[in-house]
Amino acid sequence: MDTKIFDVTKLNGDVLERAQICAERGAQTGMEDALRKIRSAADILRAGGLVAFPTETVYGLGCDAFNEAAVKKVYAAKGRPSDNPLIVHIARASDVGALTPRISPEFVRLADSFWPGPLTMILKKKAAVPDIVTGGLDTVAVRLPDHPAAVALIREAGCPVAAPSANVSGGPSPTKAEHVIADLSGKIDVILAGSDSRVGIESTVLDLTADTPTILRPGVLTADHIAEVLNGEVIYDAALLRSNHCVPGAERDGGADDGAAPRAPGMKYRHYAPKAEMLILEGEEEKVRAEIGRLRALNEKLGAEVGVILFDERAYREAAHDFYARLRKLDEEGVDLILAGALNGRDGIGFAVMNRMLKSAGYRVVHVS
Ligand code: TXA
Numbered sequence: 001m002d003t004k005i006f007d008v009t010k011l012n013g014d015v016l017e018r019a020q021i022c023a024e025r026g027a028q029t030g031m032e033d034a035l036r037k038i039r040s041a042a043d044i045l046r047a048g049g050l051v052a053f054p055t056e057t058v059y060g061l062g063c064d065a066f067n068e069a070a071v072k073k074v075y076a077a078k079g080r081p082s083d084n085p086l087i088v089h090i091a092r093a094s095d096v097g098a099l100t101p102r103i104s105p106e107f108v109r110l111a112d113s114f115w116p117g118p119l120t121m122i123l124k125k126k127a128a129v130p131d132i133v134t135g136g137l138d139t140v141a142v143r144l145p146d147h148p149a150a151v152a153l154i155r156e157a158g159c160p161v162a163a164p165s166a167n168v169s170g171g172p173s174p175t176k177a178e179h180v181i182a183d184l185s186g187k188i189d190v191i192l193a194g195s196d197s198r199v200g201i202e203s204t205v206l207d208l209t210a211d212t213p214t215i216l217r218p219g220v221l222t223a224d225h226i227a228e229v230l231n232g233e234v235i236y237d238a239a240l241l242r243s244n245h246c247v248p249g250a251e252r253d254g255g256a257d258d259g260a261a262p263r264a265p266g267m268k269y270r271h272y273a274p275k276a277e278m279l280i281l282e283g284e285e286e287k288v289r290a291e292i293g294r295l296r297a298l299n300e301k302l303g304a305e306v307g308v309i310l311f312d313e314r315a316y317r318e319a320a321h322d323f324y325a326r327l328r329k330l331d332e333e334g335v336d337l338i339l340a341g342a343l344n345g346r347d348g349i350g351f352a353v354m355n356r357m358l359k360s361a362g363y364r365v366v367h368v369s
């Protein structure tokens with residue numbers, strides 16, 4: 001398949017509204033060409049095609065959420081197991097009515113505070129939402145992304161857009177257009193190439209159907225941010241806490257040993273993994289740096305190419321922004337071994353990045369003392 005690549009880096013602000021105002025005045029926005037491309041991509045989506053698009057978190061691979069054949073093509077293009085449900089993306093909060101029968105006050109408060117933005121909410125699903133989108137669950141994951149190209153695409157398509165991250169299943173998520181081009185060229189209809197993803201890790205997934213709102217996948221929007229808006233308790237999924245070996249917020253009780261399976265189906269798969277072997281070192285910063293230096297020298301002496309990922313101790317947002325791109329870069333350089341310094345998982349954002357780092361390394365962690 002010949003994949004079209006459309007440059008949409010020029011789009012900004014409320015694209016469609018500005019285009020309309022300018023059209024009425026006979027003025028130019030400077031975005032005409034990019035908008036034409038969005039409209040042509042939206043036509044392709046509506047006709048059952050696959051379109052990758054930038055969002056603020058990572059790039060997504062979208063299709064019409066109500067078109068089962070198109071959804072099947074998304075799973076096939078990614079090589080993704082079909083029991084791992086997709087997030088449905090909408091362009092206005094009010095569009096959620098097509099997906100869920102009940103809108104709760106919690107949903108309204110969170111949408112008002114955090115949408116558009118890196119929050120996915122799990123809601124009861126309407127029967128009209130195909131089972132293939134939700135992996136047979138009776139719930140649906142919904143998000144309104146904070147990106148002009150994404151929002152314009154969904155609005156112009158006129159349908160909710162089911163979209164997983166636009167990478168080959170199992171590998172690092174794409175935060176640059178070139179990542180999507182490398183993974184999906186020849187497998188999908190269109191790639192909307194925008195600038196690099198601002199956040200760099202996927203959205204926080206929050207289950208609003210649980211008794212207590214529960215974070216199933218951590219992101220840069222933390223339990224504290226959400227609890228403040230809800231003015232009530234927000235917990236992390238027990239399996240998530242157990243697998244991260246750490247509880248965000250010193251005062252929280254992990255409750256982590258109930259043997260629960262992760263409730264976001266996607267959390268159980270091998271994920272975000274580079275081609276290289278990867279090892280995480282945790283402990284005091286100085287000691288970790290020294291041990292990484294020692295292991296690096298040792299492995300290089302044995303003829304291995306070694307890559308290192310070390311973030312500044314408290315630069316959590318920068319770590320989120322750069323992590324996947326670093327993994328891909330090291331794979332491109334053909335390193336055999338990646339040595340990564342752990343981040344402080346007691347910080348909510350550090351915890352979210354550590355969640356990705358642990359999965360990438362297949363949970364191989366060495367404690368340096
Ligand atoms: O930031 C993001 O969320 C990106 C951009 C493209 O929006 N999307 C993304 O999608 O990360 P994906 O498919 O890579 O991850 C979706 C996650 C998976 O862990 C999946 O299991 C979970 O959301 N999920 C989806 N629907 C669910 C549901 N009904 N109940 C529980 N978990 C669900």
Ligand code: MG
Nearest residue numbers: 164165173202
């Ligand atoms: Mg993904």
